[in-house]
Amino acid sequence: MNAVRVGIVGLGRLGRRHAENLAWRVPGARLVAACSPVQEERDWAKAHFPETAIHTDYESFLNDASVDAVWLVTPTSLHATQIIAALRAGKHVFCEKPLSLDLAECDVVIEAHARHAHLHVMIGFVRRFDASYRDAFESVARGAIGRPFMVRSQTCDKNDPDGFFVRFAPTSGGLFLDCSVHDVDLARWLLGNPRAKRVFASGTIAIHEGLRECGDIDNGVGVVEFDDGRLTVLYASRTMAHGHDTQTEVIGTAGALSVGRNPRLNRVEIADEHGMRNACTPTFFERFEDAFLREAQAFVASVAGGTPTGLTLDDAREATRIGIALREAYASGRPVDL
Amino acid sequence: MNAVRVGIVGLGRLGRRHAENLAWRVPGARLVAACSPVQEERDWAKAHFPETAIHTDYESFLNDASVDAVWLVTPTSLHATQIIAALRAGKHVFCEKPLSLDLAECDVVIEAHARHAHLHVMIGFVRRFDASYRDAFESVARGAIGRPFMVRSQTCDKNDPDGFFVRFAPTSGGLFLDCSVHDVDLARWLLGNPRAKRVFASGTIAIHEGLRECGDIDNGVGVVEFDDGRLTVLYASRTMAHGHDTQTEVIGTAGALSVGRNPRLNRVEIADEHGMRNACTPTFFERFEDAFLREAQAFVASVAGGTPTGLTLDDAREATRIGIALREAYASGRPVDL
Amino acid sequence: MNAVRVGIVGLGRLGRRHAENLAWRVPGARLVAACSPVQEERDWAKAHFPETAIHTDYESFLNDASVDAVWLVTPTSLHATQIIAALRAGKHVFCEKPLSLDLAECDVVIEAHARHAHLHVMIGFVRRFDASYRDAFESVARGAIGRPFMVRSQTCDKNDPDGFFVRFAPTSGGLFLDCSVHDVDLARWLLGNPRAKRVFASGTIAIHEGLRECGDIDNGVGVVEFDDGRLTVLYASRTMAHGHDTQTEVIGTAGALSVGRNPRLNRVEIADEHGMRNACTPTFFERFEDAFLREAQAFVASVAGGTPTGLTLDDAREATRIGIALREAYASGRPVDL
Amino acid sequence: MNAVRVGIVGLGRLGRRHAENLAWRVPGARLVAACSPVQEERDWAKAHFPETAIHTDYESFLNDASVDAVWLVTPTSLHATQIIAALRAGKHVFCEKPLSLDLAECDVVIEAHARHAHLHVMIGFVRRFDASYRDAFESVARGAIGRPFMVRSQTCDKNDPDGFFVRFAPTSGGLFLDCSVHDVDLARWLLGNPRAKRVFASGTIAIHEGLRECGDIDNGVGVVEFDDGRLTVLYASRTMAHGHDTQTEVIGTAGALSVGRNPRLNRVEIADEHGMRNACTPTFFERFEDAFLREAQAFVASVAGGTPTGLTLDDAREATRIGIALREAYASGRPVDL
Structure with a gap:
């Protein structure tokens, strides 16, 4: 080959x-x-x-x-x-x-x-290639939590006091299109590709007032209603104090599965005057370092004739479509039908 | 005395x-x-x-x-x-x-x-008297997480296959009024008594079809927008597999604080063929056993002339008011202004 | 009655x-x-x-x-x-x-x-009345971890810079008799009252040089060999930075059970610039507050004609006997046969 | 190059x-x-x-x-x-x-x-190249826990019902030389290369009676006394039910640091009828997969003229020397001076 x-x-x-x-x-x-x-x-x-x-x-x-x-x-x-x-x-x-x-x-x-x-x-969509998300997906797929009906997922970045992303905001598409699309893609994947019916969103500027000018926010929440009663609740933030904190929970009729509940940097724990603690992944680089590698391996393998990655352009379009609807719902204060 | x-x-x-x-x-x-x-x-x-x-x-x-x-x-x-x-x-x-x-x-x-x-x-509102919630409140109050602007809170009960609550549903006020009022009260308390402006809600029946008749659901999510950009995201469920799982997270500009992220029953952990695990509190009784006692102690002490508990009838009215709005938002599929 | x-x-x-x-x-x-x-x-x-x-x-x-x-x-x-x-x-x-x-x-x-x-x-021996230790005991007793053959247990106090215990040292019996007797009693209880055959001990002064005068140490480890190959490893310390940290692990042929692996103060977790963390119990008072109450309830109930507590003077004598042997082993640098 | x-x-x-x-x-x-x-x-x-x-x-x-x-x-x-x-x-x-x-x-x-x-x-000695151990080493080296004076370290393998290692036992050197040498090397590294003075060991056969013939055990504990009062407590086991569980704790005068307290397989947690739990690394392969890679990278880089790995043949000799002493201490039931 x-x-x-x-x-x-x-x-x-x-x-x-x-x-x-x-x-x-x-x-x-x-x-x-x-x-x-x-x-x-x-x-x-x-x-x-x-x-x-x-x-x-x-x-x-x-x-x-x-x-x-x-x-x-x-x-x-x-x-x-x-x-x-x-x-x-x-x-x-x-x-x-x-x-x-x-x-x-x-x-x-x-x-x-x-x-x-x-x-x-x-x-x-790199998270699909993360070993933990992969494990979660396979567990859900083999019925470990019964019928999955809800996903709660967040993409929360460590606050950058320099506010790089404020300058980036006008071209980023805004918080939901920049961050929540990851969670939207995960939710669709984990719930078995349901069809989105309606979204609602809300949000606030907690720190970065500079975002107001372009209608963006630094903390936002969204609700996506899929068919068959499947639901997703999203949270995205630019202002975390502790690090990059990406978490996802899949809730089913016989159990729930979470990925990344504690955004631990590694296996080290420290006990000192601050209590019992662990360091957190500072950015998505550290969190998804392996996933970027596995992603590349998976795509190269599929090009070389191996297993398809399962990730299609339609998936990417759907993430954008729902992201746009979330932004619109936030701007209008109304649910947006899809 | x-x-x-x-x-x-x-x-x-x-x-x-x-x-x-x-x-x-x-x-x-x-x-x-x-x-x-x-x-x-x-x-x-x-x-x-x-x-x-x-x-x-x-x-x-x-x-x-x-x-x-x-x-x-x-x-x-x-x-x-x-x-x-x-x-x-x-x-x-x-x-x-x-x-x-x-x-x-x-x-x-x-x-x-x-x-x-x-x-x-x-x-x-017994949770205000729980030692962990009290600690969280005091930490927030003394500025440990900067300015708190968001609360995520859930009240999730272990699934009761007998569906006792289905029979109780017609008089319970529904999921939001029965369960989420707790979270609404916590959110208001932890965020410093903000004024609610608008709510949105969504939900589904994951297991208990019997609820459909009275318009109730067994899993619901809500968003409450308070003034000054403060936000609350709620989740309530009747269908957890692992136990009673009440959690609350307060997010601020300088940190976040959570209560009950793992609904552990006690300090025991087990390592066996199921992995590393801990048992969970089966019902709110086990979770809030101490809080019921402290609540009684606090009220009796205030009656006897001691410190007021800080919990007023207006707080109770506000929880009901927001709970009703959540129910209405769910029923109508529209945000409800307050 | x-x-x-x-x-x-x-x-x-x-x-x-x-x-x-x-x-x-x-x-x-x-x-x-x-x-x-x-x-x-x-x-x-x-x-x-x-x-x-x-x-x-x-x-x-x-x-x-x-x-x-x-x-x-x-x-x-x-x-x-x-x-x-x-x-x-x-x-x-x-x-x-x-x-x-x-x-x-x-x-x-x-x-x-x-x-x-x-x-x-x-x-x-208050720990026998702690809800978590009680749960561990009952789990072991009903075979949850197969045959228990080893206990690892520690009693570690937060460092007291004032060194109160240094002044107390001459009459305390030393680290093993003051602290490790708790662990010895737990180990005997959890392992089904085995007979001690031999002990070995080692230790050091990490901080409190004042202990040297009376032959005491501020950190010590011990090994107790019981009959039938059952073993206990002890650790006692006066110099923890994070709080009072009492932990016990029971290892069996089909699993292991631990109590208190994270000496968390309560259910609160904090995410901030120090990472993800929880406060720890500062002293044994906070850790065993409930256990002191249950202990009193249990003894009063037994006096009033109820169930015996199962804790006998022979248990207390055995803890002292093993504690003395540990001290002797430390002093001599040799194993002590019992 | x-x-x-x-x-x-x-x-x-x-x-x-x-x-x-x-x-x-x-x-x-x-x-x-x-x-x-x-x-x-x-x-x-x-x-x-x-x-x-x-x-x-x-x-x-x-x-x-x-x-x-x-x-x-x-x-x-x-x-x-x-x-x-x-x-x-x-x-x-x-x-x-x-x-x-x-x-x-x-x-x-x-x-x-x-x-x-x-x-x-x-x-x-692959663990020195594990990212978490490396982080722990660097934290200790920069004084994060004050003066380190004690290491507790374990190498515990999942029980293999087939007992492959029983057949391997006659040539493995026994439990201490096969497993604990890893912990001995870690302890020396983390404590700053202290000189061993005396060791003691104990152990038992919990499951695999076939080991008795060649004088080996399936669970063993050891104490290594280094100079300046530095101490190490070891545990090695072949009989864990939950997986490969390698843990190390370094205790210092201003804090303690642990690596691998929960041998979690990845970032997934499951909440179901078994409680809240995570899967564990089944073997050292999964636990140290990355470390084997980093080890190879480090050695190749040093050969190519880069930074030395810091790991010498003297380190390897010292691990063997202490491992032999532990075996001897176990066999004789006496401390062995070094």
Whole structure:
């Protein structure tokens, strides 16, 4: 079996992590090309992967015949265009989440993929590849908690006093589209792909008043009603004091399953004048470090002819659709029917 | 200082617990009378408290001049009438929650109390007297988590396959008024008595189809928006597999505090073929056993001239008001403004 | 059934706790007398229990015919003499642990009790009455972990920078006799009363150099070999930073059971810049508050004709015997055969 | 920088894990050769690493000039001879623990290494490379718990009803040399390389009577006294019901630090009729999967000219020396001076 030759696009913080995984830790993958318009990012790539072709321009990168699969770690606003161009160039595509903040754009990508159905395209909902979420999914699937009817899920980031995300807010899609889409995707996955019927949302600015200008919030809650009475309750926050705290609970008729109830950094506990305690994962990087690797392994394996990852463009579209509805529900103060 | 002479009304399961506390464990209290229309309950009282006067009829009981304070553990539908009658008879009143399922009735009681302002009246929101909730409240109050802006709270009961509560449903006021009022009261207390502005609710029947007839559900979620951006997310369930699971989390700008994240029965952990585990509190009795005692001690102490408990009839009215709004929001599928 | 009329001797910190329990919280008990040579302690008793007779002198106290049971919370060096005198006066006796630091003295008490076998005598190994330890005992007894063959148990106190216990050391019997006897008693109870064959001990002074003078240590470990291969590993410390940390683990052929693995103060958890944490019980008072009450209830109930507590003078003697052997093993650096 | 070319010897269960890591996940390493006398193992290597040279015989393997470093995952009895031969052939050596069960043999290896001091040799005490142990070490080193004076550490395996290790017992060195050497090495590392002065040990056969024949046990405890009053208490077991349970606690004058108090498999918790629980790591493979990888990365990096791992042959010798003393102490029932 030939190696899957991968070209990475975008070498910011997360892009570098992907690049390192693809270069060194994904059996069956070879990192053959890297592309970035940023000089400093290209320098980094050159230094770390001497045998990798470096491109400044996405178009010339796509002309590189040695690339089998494109790995997009670029701004969301570029995703749709870049995916479609890659498909036209005959490349498989991995793209960081979200697919797009715009539903029509999602549809265009889906249509493009339909015309290149032999190519693999996956949006990186990384949590599906986390060992603990995987275990939870399999436990639910084999009936360990009876019929699952409710998911409670949160994506809560450690407060950044510098408020980087405040500057990022105007293009992020807002709290629900930036953070809660992860939880929406998990909920759909864990509940067996139910159909969303209605959403409601609420929220507040706890710390970052700068968000008010663009209508965003730093703490938000949402309720998603699916068919057959299945329910999801979401929480997203930018203001945690203790670290990145992603948790999910699946409640069924015969039990409940939670993932990440204590966002412990590792297996260390400290007993001192502060009590009995453990450190917490500072960011999603530490929390999902292994999941990013498994995600890459899974996608490369599926491209190489292995098991499909089960994650489709429709899943990505649905996350965006529900995220948009949550934002709208928050803005209007009314439930939004889907 | 003279003992507070207490007469208890209603000797069902919870009434007996109150009676035992008042008879044996509340310094400064004396259980001098008991009242029940049920023969078996009176027999129990006679056997356990030989020196206590036994009444069949509430009116004759109120004529008992030796009773300083009336302890009502009776059906909710009787609360308002019995409280007012007790006030007229010059008695202090402790009454199990909720005050009433009807807001107008709450107001009548509040007015009656205004005419007897020297008498103490308290509705038993028992969780405020739990040592852990008390600790959480004090930590929040002294600023341990910065400004608290959000509460997530749940009241989840172990599933009763016999579905006792299904038969009880038509008179319980429904899931939100029966269970979530506890969480509503906790949220208001922990957030510093904010004013509720709007509520939304959703829910489902996971197991007990018999509830459908009376419009009730066995799992429900609610969002309460308070002023100044303070928020509360509620969950109530009748269908837990593992036990009674009451949890509350207060989230602030500098930290978060939770109570009861693991509904552990005690300090025992077991490592065996099922993994590492602990038993859970089967019902609210085991979870709040100590709190019922402290509640009684606190009310008796306040009647005897000590510190007020801080729990007012207005608090009880507000819990009912928000509970009714949640029920209405669930029924209509629309947010309800308050 | 008549109330058991109790007279308490010794009203220091722990004595006052016992007195309050006996006065207000033990059904079937009446606190009728108190005895202390210390003026301040008698004043406290007078103020708190106005109807209780106050004695300065133990002999005159024993002449008080209204006392059915004597409750000794006095220095260890007085235990044996006071118990024997109380038995001669026809009183039941509860006595704080340990029975005595001297084995011969233990035997004299046992012989005295044999001559007054109708009287109840119990040494207060309070942990046997803790709800969690009781649950563990019952789980082990019904076979939940198969055949129990090993106990690991620790008694670790929060460091007292003032080093009160250093001044107390010359009369405490040393770390093993003061602290580990609790663990020894638990181990024997949980393992089904095995016979001790050999002990070994080691230890160090981590902080309190003042202990060196009297041959004591502030951290010690011990191994007790019982018959049939049953084993116990002990740890005792005076220097914990986080609080009073008493833990016990019972290991069996089909599972293991632990009590108190996290010495949590209550059900509150805090998430803040220190991580995820809980406060710890500061002293044994907070940890065993309920157990002291249950202990009193159990002894009073047994005196009143109820179920025996199962705790005998032989148990107390065995704890002392093993404690002395541990001290000797530590001093000699050699195992001590029993 | 050139890649380190590695040849692996021994492809049993653990050898295969090492081989996969070296082939796919260790930056800077290339798996160029594999050696095993077992046909099935060579077949596995051929199928998984098509470009790797396969050897049946260790001598011919050592003649392979393309091998820079030898990776020994062979029976303990071969370690010393194979290490020395590899050194003579000018190869760096990684060798699974323990170095040897015989102290004289350890010394011979150390002497051989002295004659080839430019070559790297490391015995795989894998736990030093576990992220949690590493965190604990660094916390202790920077004074987070004051002066560390005590370590409690256990290596407890899940019971294997088939009793594989019973058949393995005659050549394993016994419980202390097979399991506790890990804890001994951790204790020395965490306490700052103290000098052992005396050990004591005890133990029992809880389940596997077949061990009696060769003088081994399935549950053992040990005490190691180091200089300056530093202490270590060990526990090793073959009979856990819940899984592989390796835990270590470091106690200092200003706090205590534990690693692995709950041997949780992952971040999933289940609430069902068994209570609140988590699955446990079934074997050391799952527990130390990442550590085996980091260990390989660290050794390869040090060979390639990076930071030394800090793990010396003297450390390995000391673990064996203390392990032998523990075994002797158990056999004699007496403390053994070192």
